[in-house]
Amino acid sequence: MVSGVIHQKNNFYTVRIIGNCGEFSAEELIAIAQIASTYGNGKITATSRGTIEIEQISPDNLEIALEKIKINNLRLGGTGTTVRAIVSCKGTTCTKGLYDVHALATELDNLFYGKTVPKKLKIGVFGCINSLGKAKSQDIGIMPSFKNPHKFELYIGGLLGNSPVYGQHIDIALNKEQLICAIKFIIEIYQKNGKYPQRLRKVLDANPNLWQEINNYLIELIQK
Ligand code: SF4
Structure with missing residues (x-):
């Protein structure tokens, strides 16, 4: 199809x-x-x-x-075993938005939309605390860092569907370049280790070393 x-x-x-x-x-x-x-x-x-x-x-x-x-x-598009349409809130124009949400979402769309993954992967980009729940329900949710202005934090492994679960907050503030590297790394982990129909969360929970690998990678990234 x-x-x-x-x-x-x-x-x-x-x-x-x-x-x-x-x-x-x-x-x-x-x-x-x-x-x-x-x-x-x-x-x-x-x-x-x-x-x-x-x-x-x-x-x-x-x-x-x-x-x-x-x-x-x-x-x-937006179907199949792929990175799905990137979601963003109205943070670009909304008075509460802490950065240009749509510009970042568009950049991520250009880089990652449509990539083949084991099942599907949902990325969401949000501009303030009001979308915390949405960020937590993406495979990769992006929020502004509240402690480090102009940086971002990730929520990884959120799921809706028939087994809803919140994504895990990774308390590491990333600049935009680091954020893009981090998303690329997480997608690669999913591609290498996942098997249809596993979502990212299932893959990571089945092998806790992968959570550790992501954490280590992010720490290395911010120390470079
Ligand atoms: S999440 Fe925040 S920035 Fe985004 S639309 Fe809602 S209130 Fe505005």
């Missing part, structure tokens, strides 16, 4: 469009609305990861709908 195409009940299809970390231009939304009314049932669903789904596309309309998505430069 093409990434971004989801087979649904009664042999219909949903297609998922990922924007720019939750942001869509007015032109993109107009194009999505036109595709939804012409080839779907006219309904559009917003997902918790800031993506948009066009509903109820029949098998006969699927190919042309995908063609229209391509012609309009819309990003089809």
